[in-house]
Amino acid sequence: MKLKDKLELLKSGKMTAVQNAKSFLDKISRKDKKINSFIDIRLELALNRAKYLDTNREKLKNGKLFGICVAVKSAINVRGYNISCASNTLKDYIGTYNATVINKIEQEGGIVIGMTNCDEFCSGVSGENSAFGATENPASFGDVPGGSSSGSAAAVAAGFCDAALGSDTGGSIRVPASFCGVVGVKPSYGCVSRYGLIDLAMSLDQIGPLARNVEDAALVLDVIKGRDERDTTSFDSGKIKLDKAGKITLGIVKVKGVSNNIQELVDKFVNKLVREKGWSKKEVEIKHIELALETYHPIVWTEFFSATRRFDGRKYGKKIEDAAGAEVLRRIFGGSEISRAEFEGRYYHKALGVKELIKQEFERALNVVDCLVMPTVAVLPWKLGEKKTLEEYYAVDALVIPANLAEVCAVSVPIGKIGGKPVGMQVICSKGSESKMLNIGKEIECESRQ
Numbered sequence: 166m167k168l169k170d171k172l173e174l175l176k177s178g179k180m181t182a183v184q185n186a187k188s189f190l191d192k193i194s195r196k197d198k199k200i201n202s203f204i205d206i207r208l209e210l211a212l213n214r215a216k217y218l219d220t221n222r223e224k225l226k227n228g229k230l231f232g233i234c235v236a237v238k239s240a241i242n243v244r245g246y247n248i249s250c251a252s253n254t255l256k257d258y259i260g261t262y263n264a265t266v267i268n269k270i271e272q273e274g275g276i277v278i279g280m281t282n283c284d285e286f287c288s289g290v291s292g293e294n295s296a297f298g299a300t301e302n303p304a305s306f307g308d309v310p311g312g313s314s315s316g317s318a319a320a321v322a323a324g325f326c327d328a329a330l331g332s333d334t335g336g337s338i339r340v341p342a343s344f345c346g347v348v349g350v351k352p353s354y355g356c357v358s359r360y361g362l363i364d365l366a367m368s369l370d371q372i373g374p375l376a377r378n379v380e381d382a383a384l385v386l387d388v389i390k391g392r393d394e395r396d397t398t399s400f401d402s403g404k405i406k407l408d409k410a411g412k413i414t415l416g417i418v419k420v421k422g423v424s425n426n427i428q429e430l431v432d433k434f435v436n437k438l439v440r441e442k443g444w445s446k447k448e449v450e451i452k453h454i455e456l457a458l459e460t461y462h463p464i465v466w467t468e469f470f471s472a473t474r475r476f477d478g479r480k481y482g483k484k485i486e487d488a489a490g491a492e493v494l495r496r497i498f499g500g501s502e503i504s505r506a507e508f509e510g511r512y513y514h515k516a517l518g519v520k521e522l523i524k525q526e527f528e529r530a531l532n533v534v535d536c537l538v539m540p541t542v543a544v545l546p547w548k549l550g551e552k553k554t555l556e557e558y559y560a561v562d563a564l565v566i567p568a569n570l571a572e573v574c575a576v577s578v579p580i581g582k583i584g585g586k587p588v589g590m591q592v593i594c595s596k597g598s599e600s601k602m603l604n605i606g607k608e609i610e611c612e613s614r615q
Contacts, residue, residue, distance in 0.1 A: 168233060168327055168381045175232035178222065182215040182232035182276065185327075189234050189278050193325050200301045202319040204239055205247040205280035214276045228274025229388050235270055236320040236329040239280040240287055241372065242361040243267050246277070250363055251295040252285045254476055254488040264361020265396070266330060266372050266389040273388050278326050281316030286473070286485075287332060287365040288492045289313050290340055290561040291547075296490065299549055304346040305586045308546035311341030311561075313365075314375065318345040321375050328376040328385045334365040335461050336541075336565025338373050339577040343541035343589030346579045348382045348606070349375045351565075353596040354572035355400045357386075358393035366468040368517075369461075369569045379578065379607040383407055386599060402597045410604040413442075416449035416534030420564055423543040426583050431540050431590055434580045438612060449530045449537060453522050457567045458559060460523065463503055463516040470500025520570045527571035531595040536605050539564055541577040541589035564591065574599050576606045580613045 174180035190208060197203055211234075218225055218232055225231060237243055240250045241264045248260040267277065284294040292300040292315025302310040303323040310319045314331025318341030321329050331338040333351040342349025350373040357372045364370045374385035387405035415435060419428075438444050478484035486497065503512055530537060543564055547553070568575040573596050577589035590609065594602035 167378060168384050171327065172231060172233070176226040180232070182218040183212060185232050186211050186215040186234055186276055186278065189326055193279070196323065197325065200303055200319055200323055201298050202281055202300055202316040202323060202325060203236070203279045204249065204251060204282045204297045204316070207246060207279070210245050211276055211278055218274055218276070225274050228272070229384065230270060231274030232276065233274070233327045234276045234278040235385070236278050236281050236317055236326040237267070238283050238314050238317050238329070238331045240283060240332055240363045241266065241330060242363070243277050243280065246280050248280070248363065250286045251283045251297055252489055252493070253296045253483065254485045255482045256296065258482050262361065265358035265393045267361065269389050275388070281320055281329065283316055284313035284492070285490050286363070286493050287313040287334060287337055288496055290336070290558060292316070292319070292341065293549065294490055294492045301549070302345055302546055305344070305546050307548060308586065309344065309549055311344035311542070311546065313337040315341050317375050318342050318347055318349065321345070321347045321377060328374055328381055330372055331375055332362055332370055332372050333569065334369045334465060335569050336562045338375060339541050339565045339575060339589070339591060340561060342375055342577040344546040344587060346587030347375055347377055348379050348579070348610070349373065349577045350382050350386055351568060351575045352386060352390060352599060353402070353574040355398040356390050356402050356574065356597070356599060358391070358396040358399045360393055360395040364472055366465040367472065368464060368468060379576070379603055379610050380407060382576070383603045390599070402599060405603065406600045407607060408604055410608045413444045413536065413605055414534045415444060415446045416530055416537040417446050418449055418451055418454070418537050418539045420454060420539060422560060422563060423540055424545065427540045427543065427545070427588055430581055430583060430588055431538070434590065434613070435538060438609065441612060442608065447534055449534060451523070451526045451530055451567070453519060453526060454567050456519055457523065457570060458563055460516050460519040460570060461566045462559070463512055464520065466496050466500035467503050467513045469496050470504060473497055523567060524571045527567070527573055528595065531573070535594070536602065537593040539591050541565060541591040545583060545586045545588070568593050572596055574602050576602055578606045578609050578613070580609065
C-alpha cells in the first residue's frame with residue numbers, strides 16, 4: 166500500500182495511528198531478531214505519540230505524514246531514544262533534542278517507530294560493522310544489506326515501517342537501497358538540514374529517505390527538505406512535485422569495474438526506456454571520475470578525525486579510541502596521519518580541489534542531458550561474513566561517491582534481480598533538481614514493474 170492510500174485511511178479514521186504503529190511494532194518483535202534492523206525500540210514513546218495523534222485527529226489530520234511510522238538511522242538525534250551510532254562509544258547516550266528532520270516529521274504528524282542499525286559511526290559499506298551485530302538482507306537472505314544505512318533499508322524491505330531515514334556521505338543510502346531492493350534518495354547537498362546528524366564528513370553528508378517506491382520517498386523528502394537557520398549550508402528548493410517526466414535524454418556514464426551482468430542489465434533496461442518511452446540516450450564522459458575514491462577518503466578521514474575529537478569520554482559516553490571497532494579506528498588514525506603530515510592542510514585542500522573539478526564536470530554534463538544513469542553498485546550483495554580486501558571493500562562505493570563530491574541529487578531505483586539478488590539503477594540530476602530526478606525515477610520504476 167502506498168503512503169497516499171494509507172494516509173486516506175488514517176485521516177478518515179478507518180485506520181488509527183495506534184493500529185498502524187502496533188502493526189509494525191508487533192511485526193518487529195516477531196521477525197527482527199533474525200534481521201537485526203533495529204537497535205532501539207521504545208514502545209511507550211511510539212504508542213503515546215500514536216495515541217496523541219488519534220486523540221487530536223480532527224486537529225492534526227491534515228499533516229502530510231499523519232499517523233505514518235518512520236524508522237530513523239541511529240546517527241540522527243531523536244529526543245528520548247538511544248543515539249548510539251551503532252557504537253559502544255555511545256551505547257548509553259539518550260538523545261536530548263530532535264534533529265531538524267525529526268521536528269519536521271513530527272510537525273506533519275509522523276511517528277518515530279525506532280532507531281535502526283548501521284555501520285558504526287556510518288563507517289562501512291556492508292552493514293556488518295556494528296557493535297550490535299550485522300544486519301541481515303531481507304531481500305536476499307544470507308547476504309549483506311549494504312551500508313552504512315543498513316538497518317533503515319532492511320526495515321523498509323522487511324515491511325517494519327512506512328519509510329525510513331538514512332544518511333549518505335558516499336553512498337550510504339543508495340548502496341543499501343540497491344542491495345535491499347528499495348528506493349533510496351541522496352538529496353543535493355544543502356537540500357536537507359544536517360542539524361542533529363552525528364556527521365561522518367560535514368562537507369559531504371546528507372540525510373535522505375528510503376521507501377518502497379519513489380512516490381513514498383518523494384512525500385518524505387518534501388517534508389524534511391528546506392532551509393534551516395541552524396544549518397548554514399541548507400537552502401529552499403521548493404515543493405517536490407511528481408508529474409510526467411516528458412521527453413528525457415539519458416546521459417550514459419561508463420565506469421570501469423562494473424560486473425558484466427550488472428552492466429548488461431542496466432544497458433538492457435536503458436534500451437527498453439528508449440524503445441518504450443521514446444527517450445534518447447547520449448554517452449557522457451565525466452573527467453576525473455576515476456579519482457573519486459582517492460578524493461573522497463582524504464576528505465572523509467580528515468573531517469571524521471576532527472569530528473570525533475568530541476568523543477573523549479568526558480561528556481559523550483566512552484573515549485572513541487577505547488570503544489570503537491576496526492573500521493572506525495582505521496579512519497580516525499588515517500585522518501590523524503593526514504592531518505599531521507599535511508603541513509597546514511595541504512593534502513586535504515588538494516582533495517577539495519579535485520572535488521571542485523568533479524563538481525564542475527558534473528555541472529557541464531548535466532547541462533547537455535537531463536540526467537546521468539549508471540548502476541548504483543558495481544557488484545551484487547555478497548555473503549555475510551565473506552572476507553573482502555580493503556580495495557574491494559572501498560570500491561563498492563565507487564559509483565555513488567561522485568554524486569556526493571559533486572553535491573548533486575541522486576536516487577537508486579530497483580530495476581530487477583540477478584540470481585535473486587536486487588539490482589538498483591542510479592539516476593543523478595543537477596543540484597536542486599529533486600523533482601525532476603524523482604519524476605524520472607518514478608517512470609523508471611513503472612517501467613521496471615512491467
